[in-house]
Amino acid sequence: MRSVVTERETAAVERANDSGRPPVVFVHGLWLLASSWQRWCELYERNGFVAVAPGWPDDPATVEEALADPEVFAHKMVQGVTDHFLDCIRALERPPVVIGHSFGGLIAQKIAGEGVAAATVSIDGAPFRGVLPLPPESLKSARPVLGDLGNRKRAVTLTFEQFRFGWANHLDEAEARELYETYHVPASGAPLFQAATANLNPFTEAKADYRTPARGPLLIIAGVGDNTAPPAIQKAAFARQAKNPGVTEYVEIPDRGHSLVIDHG
Numbered sequence: 001m002r003s004v005v006t007e008r009e010t011a012a013v014e015r016a017n018d019s020g021r022p023p024v025v026f027v028h029g030l031w032l033l034a035s036s037w038q039r040w041c042e043l044y045e046r047n048g049f050v051a052v053a054p055g056w057p058d059d060p061a062t063v064e065e066a067l068a069d070p071e072v073f074a075h076k077m078v079q080g081v082t083d084h085f086l087d088c089i090r091a092l093e094r095p096p097v098v099i100g101h102s103f104g105g106l107i108a109q110k111i112a113g114e115g116v117a118a119a120t121v122s123i124d125g126a127p128f129r130g131v132l133p134l135p136p137e138s139l140k141s142a143r144p145v146l147g148d149l150g151n152r153k154r155a156v157t158l159t160f161e162q163f164r165f166g167w168a169n170h171l172d173e174a175e176a177r178e179l180y181e182t183y184h185v186p187a188s189g190a191p192l193f194q195a196a197t198a199n200l201n202p203f204t205e206a207k208a209d210y211r212t213p214a215r216g217p218l219l220i221i222a223g224v225g226d227n228t229a230p231p232a233i234q235k236a237a238f239a240r241q242a243k244n245p246g247v248t249e250y251v252e253i254p255d256r257g258h259s260l261v262i263d264h265g
Contacts, residue, residue, distance in 0.1 A: 003057055003084035005091070012052045017093045019050040022118070025092075026053040027085055027111075029102025029126070030187035031158060031167075033059055033066065036262050040099070052096070054088045056081050063185055070186035073155035077190045078103070079205040082110045089116050095216075101261045102126055102229060103191050105220075106206065109241070115214025122237070123221045124229040124258055126191070129198040129207040130240050133232040141166035141228040141258075142192055151189030158184060166228045170257040175264060183262050210241045217247040223256035 005013075016023040024044050026037040034055040041051035056076055060066040066073070085107060089096060095118040100108030105125025112120040127133075144162050145151045158166070160180050168176035191206070198206040209215070218241055222234035231252060238250040256265060 003080065003087050005084070005087050006055070008061075009052075009054045009088055010091075012054075013088055013091045016050040016052050016096075017091075021048060021050040023092050023094055023096040024049045024051055025085065025089060025096040025098050026051065027098065027100035027104035027108050028053070028056075029100070029104040029107075030191060031163075031184055032101075032262070033061075033063065033183075033185055035062070036183050040261070049097070052088065052092070054085055057084045060185075063183065066185035070155045070157060073186045073188050074153060075190060076188035077205060078107065078110075078194050081191075082107050082205075085111060086114060086116065094118070097121070099123070100125065102258065103195075105229075106195070106208065109208040109210070109218070109237070112215045112218055113209030113212055115212055115216075117216055119217045119219075120215075121219045121221065123261060124223055124226050125220065125234065125237060126195050126229055127198065127206070127233050127237065128195070128240075129201075129204050131233060131236040132199065133230075133236050135230045135232050137227040138230055138233065142196065145189045145192045146196055152193045154189050155186040156189045157186045167257060167259045168263070169227055170223075170225045170255055171259065171263055176259075179259055179262055208241075210244050213245050215241075215244050215246050218244070218249070220248075220250045222250070222252045223258060223260045224252050224254045225256055226258045226260075228258040 034053040037053040098117040099121040105122035198204040222231040
């Protein structure tokens with residue numbers, strides 16, 4: 001997959017460079033689009049930052065377009081997506097704060113390992129090589145993808161029930177349905193297989209350089225009630241990242257699930 005920075009992304013980078021304000025780059029994960037960060041962008045802009053929220057390569061612009069052509073998401077893999085975000089970041093005149101959620105959290109940690117981030121936040125990040133726990137709730141959440149080897153080359157759409165278990169288990173049904181209808185899009189199955197096999201494959205793309213002194217400060221956030229990337233995964237990632245000479249911190253947010261970046265909280 002070749003990284004092509006879109007006109008929208010180029011305009012966002014140029015705006016950030018012209019603003020003179022510190023940039024913050026948001027990295028979304030599977031089953032979401034860049035637009036899912038809109039409220040976060042507005043919050044950071046009100047507080048003196050300039051926000052940049054690239055998409056994954058070839059992502060549609062809207063949920064409606066995504067649902068109309070789901071296979072556009074197929075075949076997207078961890079390194080190709082990371083390279084796309086790196087292309088956007090290297091066009092910035094100042095190193096950004098990088099904030100990622102879910103697979104975006106893994107990608108944010110990969111970006112940090114490249115030494116191009118001023119600081120990094122990983123929220124409910126997907127596991128990388130060296131992160132060993134496989135909690136049963138995480139395996140159940142991943143089953144709609146990992147249960148069929150053919151999904152490695154497909155885009156996968158979650159049913160509402162699957163979304164409710166993996167994402168919205170700490171929300172009432174009305175809000176869960178609202179989030180599902182507002183934000184949920186198909187996702188590439190490949191990254192989940194990459195993460196699931198990372199500890200068996202020495203050449204995996206699902207790995208992060210957590211030892212480089214250029215990594216900078218890193219915060220790992222866990223939603224205590226997350227069924228998709230539970231605290232056990234986040235604690236194991238923290239244990240790895242804490243080997244870095246830079247500041248590494250870990251915070252748990254009680255009573256929050258995987259939807260914590262898009263829900264009412």
